[in-house]
Amino acid sequence: MKDILELIDNNQLNQARNLIIGQNPVDIAHFLEEVPLEKILIIFRILPKDLAADVFAYLSSEQKKYIVENITEKEIRSILDELFLDDTVDFLEEMPANFVKKVLRSADEKTRKLLNQFLSYPENSAGSVMTIEYVDLKKEMTVQEALAHIRKTGVDKETINTCYVLAEDRRLEGIVSIRKLILSDAEVKLQEIMETNIIYAHTLEDQEDVADRFRKYDLLAMPVVDNENRLVGIITIDDVLDIVEEENTEDFQRMAGMEPSEKEYLKTPLWSLAKHRVIWLLVLMISATFTATIIQRFEDLLQAVVLLAAFIPLIMDSGGNAGSQSSTLVIRGLALGEISTGDLFRVLKKELAVGIIVGGVLAATNMLRLFYLQKVGFLISSAVSISLFLTVLFANLVGGALPLIAKFFRVDPAIMASPLITTIVDAVALGIYFLIVTRLLAI
Amino acid sequence: MKDILELIDNNQLNQARNLIIGQNPVDIAHFLEEVPLEKILIIFRILPKDLAADVFAYLSSEQKKYIVENITEKEIRSILDELFLDDTVDFLEEMPANFVKKVLRSADEKTRKLLNQFLSYPENSAGSVMTIEYVDLKKEMTVQEALAHIRKTGVDKETINTCYVLAEDRRLEGIVSIRKLILSDAEVKLQEIMETNIIYAHTLEDQEDVADRFRKYDLLAMPVVDNENRLVGIITIDDVLDIVEEENTEDFQRMAGMEPSEKEYLKTPLWSLAKHRVIWLLVLMISATFTATIIQRFEDLLQAVVLLAAFIPLIMDSGGNAGSQSSTLVIRGLALGEISTGDLFRVLKKELAVGIIVGGVLAATNMLRLFYLQKVGFLISSAVSISLFLTVLFANLVGGALPLIAKFFRVDPAIMASPLITTIVDAVALGIYFLIVTRLLAI
Numbered sequence: 055m056k057d058i059l060e061l062i063d064n065n066q067l068n069q070a071r072n073l074i075i076g077q078n079p080v081d082i083a084h085f086l087e088e089v090p091l092e093k094i095l096i097i098f099r100i101l102p103k104d105l106a107a108d109v110f111a112y113l114s115s116e117q118k119k120y121i122v123e124n125i126t127e128k129e130i131r132s133i134l135d136e137l138f139l140d141d142t143v144d145f146l147e148e149m150p151a152n153f154v155k156k157v158l159r160s161a162d163e164k165t166r167k168l169l170n171q172f173l174s175y176p177e178n179s180a181g182s183v184m185t186i187e188y189v190d191l192k193k194e195m196t197v198q199e200a201l202a203h204i205r206k207t208g209v210d211k212e213t214i215n216t217c218y219v220l221a222e223d224r225r226l227e228g229i230v231s232i233r234k235l236i237l238s239d240a241e242v243k244l245q246e247i248m249e250t251n252i253i254y255a256h257t258l259e260d261q262e263d264v265a266d267r268f269r270k271y272d273l274l275a276m277p278v279v280d281n282e283n284r285l286v287g288i289i290t291i292d293d294v295l296d297i298v299e300e301e302n303t304e305d306f307q308r309m310a311g312m313e314p315s316e317k318e319y320l321k322t323p324l325w326s327l328a329k330h331r332v333i334w335l336l337v338l339m340i341s342a343t344f345t346a347t348i349i350q351r352f353e354d355l356l357q358a359v360v361l362l363a364a365f366i367p368l369i370m371d372s373g374g375n376a377g378s379q380s381s382t383l384v385i386r387g388l389a390l391g392e393i394s395t396g397d398l399f400r401v402l403k404k405e406l407a408v409g410i411i412v413g414g415v416l417a418a419t420n421m422l423r424l425f426y427l428q429k430v431g432f433l434i435s436s437a438v439s440i441s442l443f444l445t446v447l448f449a450n451l452v453g454g455a456l457p458l459i460a461k462f463f464r465v466d467p468a469i470m471a472s473p474l475i476t477t478i479v480d481a482v483a484l485g486i487y488f489l490i491v492t493r494l495l496a497i
Numbered sequence: 498m499k500d501i502l503e504l505i506d507n508n509q510l511n512q513a514r515n516l517i518i519g520q521n522p523v524d525i526a527h528f529l530e531e532v533p534l535e536k537i538l539i540i541f542r543i544l545p546k547d548l549a550a551d552v553f554a555y556l557s558s559e560q561k562k563y564i565v566e567n568i569t570e571k572e573i574r575s576i577l578d579e580l581f582l583d584d585t586v587d588f589l590e591e592m593p594a595n596f597v598k599k600v601l602r603s604a605d606e607k608t609r610k611l612l613n614q615f616l617s618y619p620e621n622s623a624g625s626v627m628t629i630e631y632v633d634l635k636k637e638m639t640v641q642e643a644l645a646h647i648r649k650t651g652v653d654k655e656t657i658n659t660c661y662v663l664a665e666d667r668r669l670e671g672i673v674s675i676r677k678l679i680l681s682d683a684e685v686k687l688q689e690i691m692e693t694n695i696i697y698a699h700t701l702e703d704q705e706d707v708a709d710r711f712r713k714y715d716l717l718a719m720p721v722v723d724n725e726n727r728l729v730g731i732i733t734i735d736d737v738l739d740i741v742e743e744e745n746t747e748d749f750q751r752m753a754g755m756e757p758s759e760k761e762y763l764k765t766p767l768w769s770l771a772k773h774r775v776i777w778l779l780v781l782m783i784s785a786t787f788t789a790t791i792i793q794r795f796e797d798l799l800q801a802v803v804l805l806a807a808f809i810p811l812i813m814d815s816g817g818n819a820g821s822q823s824s825t826l827v828i829r830g831l832a833l834g835e836i837s838t839g840d841l842f843r844v845l846k847k848e849l850a851v852g853i854i855v856g857g858v859l860a861a862t863n864m865l866r867l868f869y870l871q872k873v874g875f876l877i878s879s880a881v882s883i884s885l886f887l888t889v890l891f892a893n894l895v896g897g898a899l900p901l902i903a904k905f906f907r908v909d910p911a912i913m914a915s916p917l918i919t920t921i922v923d924a925v926a927l928g929i930y931f932l933i934v935t936r937l938l939a940i
Contacts, residue, residue, distance in 0.1 A: 076694055080714050204679055214676050215658045215717075232675055233657050236647060251519055269742065271523050272735035274658075274717070291734050292715035298738065299712065302745045303829055309749075310825035310915065311818055319830040320843060327847070328854040331822045335889075338818055339859055342811045343866070349807040356806055360799050363806040364792040367923055368785045370810060374817075375754055375781055375916045379774050382753035386746055387762040400763060404770070411771040416782055423786070446778075472753065472915050473818045480810055 055085045062096055071100045079105060083112035091120050099125075107136030114321075115148040122157060130160040138212050139165075140185035140293065143172045147182075180264050181257035183297065184278045184287030189217040193227055193245035197238045200230070213290050216275040219248050224284040226252060226277055254279050257286060261297045266391055268294045305389060309382070309471035311338065334473065341477045345370075348484045355488065355495075361430070362491060365438045369487055372416060373445035373479040378472035380405050380453030385467045388457060395462045398455065405454035406447070413446035437494045441487040448486070449479045498528045505539055514543045522548060526555035534563050542568075550579030557764075558591040565600060573603040581655050582608075583628035583736065586615045590625075623707050624700035626740065627721045627730030632660040636670055636688035640681045643673070656733050659718040662691050667727040669695060669720055697722050700729060704740045709834055711737045748832060752825070752914035754781065777916065784920045791927045798935065804873070805934060808881045809927065815859060816888035816926045817919035823848050823896030824918050828910045831900060838905045841898065848897035849890070856889035880937045884930040891929070892922045 055077070061070035074082060074097065082101075086094050086109070098106060098121055110118065110133055122130055134142060134157070146154050146169065154173070158166050168186065175181030189211050191200050200217070208214045217235070219228035228248030238247050254277045255264045264276060268291060278287045304314040311334035315322060349356070349366075356363055384401060387393035393401065417439040424435040453475050457467035498520070504513035517525060517540070525544075529537050529552070541549060541564055553561065553576055565573055577585060577600070589597050589612065597616070601609050611629065618624030632654050634643050643660070651657045660678070662671035671691030681690050697720045698707045707719060711734060721730045747757040754777035758765060792799070792809075799806055827844060830836035836844065860882040868878040896918050900910035 078694055078696070078714060201679065208676065208680050214679065232679070233651065236644065236657065236675070237651050251521055253521070269738050271521060272738075274734070291717070291738070295712050295715075295734070295738065295741065298741055299833060303833070306749075306752075306825055306829050310821050312822050312825070318835045319826050320836060320840060320847070324847065324850050324854070328851050331819070331851065332855045332858050335815060335818055335822075335855060335859055336862060339811065339815050339863065339885075340866075342814045345810040345814075346807040349810070350804065353803045353807075357800070357803045360796045360803075361793065363799055363809070364789040364796075366806070366809065367788040367792070367813060367927075368782065370813075371785045371788075371919060371923060372778060372782050374919070375778055376774070378753050378915065379755050379778075382749055382755070383762050386749045390742060390746070390761075392761040393763060397763060404763070404767065407767050408771045408774065411767070412775045412778060415775050416778055419779060420782065423783075442782075472821065476814060476817070480814060484810075 055081075058085075058097070059089065059093065062093065067096075067100050070097070074101065075105065079108035080112050082109045086113065086117065091117070095121060095124055099129075103132055104136050107133050111137060111141040111145075115145070118145055119149060119153065122153075127160045130157060131162070134161050134165060138185050138187050139168060139172065140183060140212075142169060143182065146173060147177075175257060178261045179257065180255040180259045180261060180278050180289060181287070183261055183264075183293055184255075184257075184289045185212050186287045187212040188275075188277075188285075188288040189214050190220045190285070191217050191230065191244055193219050193221075193243070193248060195244050196240065197235050197242050197244070197247070198240040200235055200244055204232070204235075213275055213288070216288075218277055218285055218288070219244055220285055226254065226279055226283060226285045228252070229277070252277065255289065256280075262301050264289060265294050265297045265301065269298075270391075301389075305385070305468045308466060308468035309385065311335070311471075311473035338473055338477050342480065344481045345484055348481060348488070352488045352492075355492065359434070359491075359495070361434060362487075365434075366484065366487065368420075369438065369441050369445055370476075370480045370483050372442055373449040373483045374472070374476035376409070376412060376446040377449030377453035377475040377479045380408075380450045381457055381471050381475050382453075384454050384457045385471060388461055388467050393458075395458050398458050401454045401458060402451060405450040409447040409450035412450070413443040416446060417443035433494050434491075437487070437491045441483065441490050444486050444490075445479065445483040448482055449475065452478060452482075498524075501528075501540070502532065502536065505536065510539075510543050513540070517544065518548065522551035523555050525552045529556065529560065534560070538564060538567055542572075546575055547579050550576050554580060554584040554588075558588070561588055562592060562596065565596075570603045573600060574605070577604050577608060581628050581630050582611060582615065583626060583655075585612060586625065589616060590620075618700060621704045622700065623698040623702045623704060623721050623732060624730070626704055626707075626736055627700075627732045628655050629730045630655040631718075631720075631728075631731045632657050633663045633667075633728070634660050634673065634687055636662050636664075636686070636691065638687050639683065640678050640685050640687070640690070641683040643678055643687055647675075647678075656718055656731070659731075661720055661728055661731070662687055663728055669697065669722055669726060669728045671695070672720070695720065698732065699723075705744050707732060708737050708740045708744065712741075713834070744832075748828070748911045751909060751911035752828065754778070754914075754916035781916055781920050785923065787924045788927055791924060791931070795931045795935075798931065798938075802877070802934075802938070804877060805930075808877075809930065811863075812881065812884050812888055812930055813919075813923045813926050815885055816892040816922040817915070819852070819855060819889045820892030820896035820918040820922045821915035823851075823893045824900055824914050825896075827897050827900045828914060831904055831910050836901070838901050841901050844897045844901060845894060848893040852890040852893035855893070856886040859889060860886035876937050877934075880930070880934045884926065884933050887929050887933075888922065888926040891925055892918065895921060895925075 058070050058073055094117060158169060187210060189204055204214055215232050217230050219230060221227050228250045229252055230244055230248045234247055253267055253271050257278055257280055275288050275290045277285050278289060280286050307314040313330040315330050384393060420442055421435055421439040424430040425432060456470035460467045460470045501513050501516055537560060601612060630653055632647055647657055658675050660673050664670050671693045672695055673687055673691045677690055696710055696714050700721055700723055718731050718733045720728050721732060723729050750757040756773040758773050827836060863885055864878055864882040867873040868875060899913035903910045903913050
C-alpha cells in the first residue's frame with residue numbers, strides 16, 4: 055500500500071486508483087489510519103462511490119468528521135446514499151449535534167426522517183443497531199417471483215440471505231432464507247415454505263439480550279418489530295459480533311472497578327481514562343478505612359503480639375482471591391444465561407462445598423508452613439490457619455451470592471467483582487482473625 | 498411443551514409428533530433438558546430424521562451419550578448422515594475413546610476417514626472447528642450453471658451463502674457469494690465475478706485469531722486451507738460467536754486466577770471446580786508470605802507505632818485495585834487487537850500520567866481524611882499518603898507492563914491480572930510504606 059502514497063505524490067492518480075481498488079475496504083481503512091488527513095481526502099476522492107462508502111464505515115470518528123467537513127454537500131449526499139443506514143447512524147451518534155444537523159441537511163427527506171427516527175432510539179437498544187436495508191416479500195409470491203424481486207431490489211440490501219414476508223400493513227408474517235428459495239421449486243408459493251416460528255426483537259430491547267438469542271439459536275439475522283408487530287428493521291450477525299465484544303469489554307471494565315468506556319485504550323484521552331478509574335478507587339479506598347478502624351480497635355493486642363500483623367495481608371489476599379474466583383464464575387454464568395437468580399441456593403451450596411475443600415487445603419498448607427517450617431508458635435499458627443479457612447469460606451459465599459442479589463435488584467452483576475468483594479472480605483477477614491486470636495490466646 | 502409429555506404418557510405419539518415438529522430445534526433441546534432420560538429416547542425417536550439430528554447437536558453431552566448408547570447402529574448411522582461434520586466432531590471430542598470407536602464403527606468408510614482426520618486436529622485450532630459441507634464451484638461455470646449445481650447439492654451444505662471456486666487440484670481460486678450469483682446475469686462466467694482477494698485460515702491456526710479476522714472483516718464464513726493452499730473446510734460465523742464467548746470466558750477465568758474450564762458452572766463437578774481454583778490460590782498464598790516476611794522485618798517499628806499497621810490494608814488494596822484496572826485495560830486491548838507489544842512505551846507513558854492524576858487524587862483525599870478529620874499525626878498522615886501515591890503509580894506501571902511482557906514471551910496476558918498484580922503490588926507497597934515511615938519518623 056506504501057506505493058499508493060508515492061503514486062499520489064507524483065500525481066499518478068489513475069494508477070493509485072487501480073492499485074487501491076482491488077483491496078479489502080477494511081484494509082484500506084486500516085491503511086488510511088497512518089496517512090496524514092489531507093492525503094486521506096485525495097485517496098478518498100479517487101475511490102469509486104460504493105467502495106468509498108464501505109471504507110468510510112470503517113474509518114475512525116476523527117477521520118469521518120474531517121472528511122465530511124471537507125467535502126461538498128453533494129459528495130456527502132452520495133456517501134449517505136451508499137452507506138447502509140446502521141453505519142450512518144453509528145457515525146452520527148459519535149458526532150456533535152451541530153455537525154449532525156449539517157449531515158442531515160444533506161440527506162434527502164426520506165433518509166432524514168429515517169435517520170431522525172433511528173437517532174432517537176436509546177443507546178444499546180435493538181433499534182439503535184438495526185438496519186432497514188432488508189428484502190421484503192409477500193406470501194402470495196411464488197419462489198420465482200420472489201427471486202425476481204430480489205434480483206431487482208437486492209443490490210441495496212445489507213443482506214439477502216434472509217428475506218422477510220410482510221402483510222399489507224407491514225406485520226411480519228414469515229421468514230424465508232435465500233437457501234430455501236434456491237432449493238425450492240419455482241412455482242411454490244412463499245406461504246408454503248416460509249418459517250412462521252419467528253425469533254424476533256423489539257426496538258427497545260437491550261442489544262445484549264438480542265445477542266444472547268443470536269447465540270442460542272445460531273441466527274444470521276433477526277427481525278426487529280415495533281409494538282404493533284410491524285417490521286421496522288433487521289439486525290445482522292456481523293453487528294452482533296461487535297455487540298458481544300462491546301458487552302464483554304464493559305463487563306471486564308466493570309469487574310476491575312472502572313466506569314465502562316467504549317473507546318480504545320490508546321485513543322482514550324488521559325483525563326477520561328483517569329476519570330473512569332478514580333471514582334471507584336476513591337469509593338473503595340474510603341470503604342477500606344473500615345479495615346483501619348478494626349485494626350485500631352485491636353491495637354493493644356497487636357502491641358502485645360506484633361507478629362500478628364505479619365499475617366493480615368496473607369489472610370486478606372487469599373480471601374479476596376477466593377471471593378473473586380467465585381464472583382467471576384457466577385457473573386460469567388449470569389452473562390451467558392447459564393445461571394439465573396433462582397439458582398441462589400444451588401450456587402451457595404456449591405460455593406460452601408468448594409470453600410470447605412479449598413479453604414481446607416489452604417489452611418493445612420499454611421499450618422504446615424508456619425508451624426513446621428517457620429517455627430511460628432502453635433497458637434498463632436492455628437489462629438492464622440483457622441482464620442484463613444473461615445475467610446475463604448465466607449469469601450466464596452459472598453462472591454457467589456452478591457452477583458445474584460445484584461441481578462435480582464436489576465443492578466449489573468459485574469459490579470460485584472474482585473474490587474468490591476475484596477473490600478468486603480478484608481473487613482470480615484480482620485474481624486474473624488482478631489476474634490479467633492483473642493479466643494485462642496486467652497486459653 | 499408440557500402437553501407433549503402428557504401425550505406421550507397416553508401413548509398418543511402422533512399428536513405429540515405434530516406438536517413438536519413446529520418447534521425450533523434449540524427449544525426442543527432445551528425442553529428435553531428437563532425430561533427424564535428414558536422419555537428423551539421416546540421423543541427423540543418420533544422426530545423426523547433431519548429434525549432429530551438438529552436437536553441432537555444441541556443436547557448436553559450426557560444426553561448425547563445416553564441416546565447413542567441406547568439406539569441401534571442403524572439409527573446412529575442415520576443421525577451421523579444428517580449431522581454436519583463439525584457437530585459430529587464436537588460431540589465425539591467430548592466422549593470417551595471406546596465410545597468414539599463405537600460411533601466410528603457405525604459410520605461409513607468415507608465419513609470415518611474424515612472424522613479421524615478432524616479428530617486429529619489440535620484442540621482450538623481452525624481445523625477442529627471447521628466443517629466440510631461447503632459448496633464448491635468451478636471458475637468456468639456460468640452463473641446459471643453454478644445456481645443449478647447449488648440446487649442439486651445445496652441441501653446437505655451447512656451454508657450456501659458463500660460458495661468456493663476450486664481448481665482441479667482443489668486449490669482455492671476464488672469466492673462467490675450467493676448474493677453475487679443471484680444479482681448477476683445468468684451467462685456470466687464465475688471467473689469474472691468471483692472475489693480473488695480471499696481472507697482465509699490455515700488448519701492449524703488458533704481459533705481466536707480466526708475469530709479476530711471474522712470481526713475485523715465482517716465475514717460470514719471463512720475458508721480453511723492446508724499447506725498446499727487446498728480448501729479443506731470452512732468455518733461459519735455461528736460457530737465464531739461461540740468461539741468468541743468461549744475465549745472470553747477463558748480470559749475471565751484466568752484473570753480471576755483460575756484454570757479455565759469450558760464446562761457450565763452449575764454442571765461442573767465439585768472436585769473439578771475446587772481443583773481449578775486451589776492451584777492459583779496456593780501459589781498466591783505462598784507468594785504472599787513474602788509480605789509477612791517484610792512485616793516481620795519491621796516488627797520493631799510496628800511495636801513502636803502500632804497505629805502504622807492500621808493503614809497497611811488501605812494502601813495495599815488501593816494499589817491492587819489501581820493495578821488491576823491498568824492490567825484489565827491492557828489485557829482487553831491485547832485481546833481485541835487494539836494494543837500490541839510494540840506499544841509498551843506508549844502504554845507506560847499513559848499509565849504514568851494516569852497514575853500521577855489518580856494517585857494524586859487518592860493521596861490528597863486520604864491526607865484530608867487522616868489529618869483533618871481523624872486527627873492522625875501529620876507525619877503518619879503524610880507517610881500514608883505519600884506511600885499511597887507511590888504505590889498507585891507503581892501499580893499502574895506494573896499493571897500496564899506485565900500483560901505486554903507476557904504477550905511478548907507468548908504467555909497468555911490474562912494471567913497478569915488482578916490476583917498476581919495484587920500480590921506483587923502488596924509486597925512493593927509494604928516496602929515503600931515502611932521505607933517512607935522510617936525516613937519520616939527519623940526526621
